[in-house]
Amino acid sequence: MIGFKHTQHITLTVSNIERSLAFYTGLLKFPLHSRLETHNPDGLVIHFLDIGNGVLLELLSFDAAPEPTEWLPDDLQAGFRHLAFWVADTDVTHRDLKDKGVEFTLDPFSTDGVRLAFFKDPDGNLLELLSGQLAYKEIYNPRVASSPPGRQSPAGCALAFCHLALTVLDRQQAVAFYRDQLGFEPVGTLGVDHPGKMHITFLQAGNAALEVFSYGPTAYPRQHPQGKPVLGIRHIAFEVNDVAKTITGLEQGGVHITRPPRFFAGIYNSFFEDPDGNSLEVISGRPVA
Numbered sequence: 001m002i003g004f005k006h007t008q009h010i011t012l013t014v015s016n017i018e019r020s021l022a023f024y025t026g027l028l029k030f031p032l033h034s035r036l037e038t039h040n041p042d043g044l045v046i047h048f049l050d051i052g053n054g055v056l057l058e059l060l061s062f063d064a065a066p067e068p069t070e071w072l073p074d075d076l077q078a079g080f081r082h083l084a085f086w087v088a089d090t091d092v093t094h095r096d097l098k099d100k101g102v103e104f105t106l107d108p109f110s111t112d113g114v115r116l117a118f119f120k121d122p123d124g125n126l127l128e129l130l131s132g133q134l135a136y137k138e139i140y141n142p143r144v145a146s147s148p149p150g151r152q153s154p155a156g157c158a159l160a161f162c163h164l165a166l167t168v169l170d171r172q173q174a175v176a177f178y179r180d181q182l183g184f185e186p187v188g189t190l191g192v193d194h195p196g197k198m199h200i201t202f203l204q205a206g207n208a209a210l211e212v213f214s215y216g217p218t219a220y221p222r223q224h225p226q227g228k229p230v231l232g233i234r235h236i237a238f239e240v241n242d243v244a245k246t247i248t249g250l251e252q253g254g255v256h257i258t259r260p261p262r263f264f265a266g267i268y269n270s271f272f273e274d275p276d277g278n279s280l281e282v283i284s285g286r287p288v289a
């Protein structure tokens with residue numbers, strides 16, 4: 001298992017950084033944490049935003065337009081699905097954002113003890129608001145279930161990072177990977193009565209949670225384009241004490257390492273894949289504010 005400290009950031013590639021900053025910092029009120037010029041030939045510029053609970057949103061922008069996202073508006077498609085944020089009152093935040101022209105794909109509704117709404121960012125990435133308390137159908141780990149991650153919004157912001165959702169092809173395999181390789185604890189299940197045999201497993205580690213959707217054989221894989229920048233949710237990064245040692249351990253555990261440890265723009269990092277080919281990063285050092 002990796003020397004997991006916490007979830008550091010979640011990465012989005014955007015098509016128009018000014019528009020995305022207007023949305024994330026102007027409308028959602030996530031403070032700008034830092035900006036990094038990489039001096040890469042492709043013009044990569046990185047903006048880190050504070051999205052609460054100690055997690056950063058990393059926005060990647062390039063000189064040339066990135067490739068369209070491979071994400072489909074269908075949760076049967078494997079891979080990262082949406083980012084979710086706690087709010088005090090879903091209906092209040094929904095009304096406020098809707099009044100400001102934000103497009104909602106699902107207006108507020110109640111399920112599993114929480115009140116949810118779904119909306120889109122300027123590139124069509126799916127975001128979720130939720131308030132209330134998750135009511136698990138089945139609890140795997142009462143100790144972890146009774147001590148969920150906090151709901152620390154940045155100052156002046158109503159939202160706090162809650163979870164990253166992903167659809168997996170093989171639930172057992174995915175849960176074993178995130179538990180045994182990364183140290184996420186399975187907390188419980190949600191929505192076992194939902195139509196379409198949808199099953200949701202919540203995993204928790206430190207300041208973050210993963211919402212794992214599985215559908216049995218009806219889920220289908222995603223193509224993961226290589227090489228060129230692609231729009232959408234790209235990876236999740238975990239801060240560790242020792243990147244090289246962590247990667248050696250993951251490699252020995254049979255994990256596919258996609259980029260060996262390296263120094264990049266003042267930090268030390270490495271990339272690897274989960275069983276569905278989602279990109280994950282381990283990193284030491286935080287971006288300087």
Ligand SMILES: [Fe+2]
Nearest residue numbers: 084128165211
């Ligand atoms: Fe969610």
